[in-house]
Amino acid sequence: MLLTIKNFRKAYHETPILTVPSLQLPAGTYWFRGINGSGKSTFLRTIAGMLPFAGEIWLNEQYEINRHPVPYRLRVNYAEAEPLFPDFLSAYDIIQFVAKAKQATRTQVACLAEQLGVDAYWKTPTGTYSSGMQKKVALLMAFLGQPALILLDEPLTTIDDRAAQILYDLIHERQAAGVSFGLASHQDVGQSTLPIDRVFLVENGLLQSV
Structure with missing residues (x-):
């Protein structure tokens, strides 16, 4: 089982945001x-290990997010919907740091940078980037290393049609290699283009299969 979620509850200032009593997701x-x-x-941010919560989240029935944080985070990658980076750092600076944490090779970094076109502004400070350029940097980082699960929040926001097609190609490549994906979006993420195994509706603080 890819993900096993037990007694999940996320709240802000005691106000419940989302409750998932039990959920098991096979690879997909x-x-x-x-x-x-x-x-x-x-x-998605909680599954990525970025937010505290009540309950348990297990990856591959081996790594619980709070009990085994390092191996869990090594295997789960995430891209923000609207990423913001320190203005003075370049894509190169940021990606080198993340690549080391994710144990990515130089060859992998170079290939992804070329595919997404990030190499065109590799050493330029991110403070000069458009929202689309920043998004591509975030997407690149989500594919670094050898993750079991890649989480993409609003993956099509701020990118053009060509970049969207490149993203679809990257997802297909990783799917073929056995990587699972979690896509959060209010838009159609391209069910005719991507094989989606299951759709969930997040509404009224609950997660429902549709």
């Missing part, structure tokens, strides 16, 4: 739908 690709503010981004 999942689309979490919901309007803005529904909690889908919070769910």
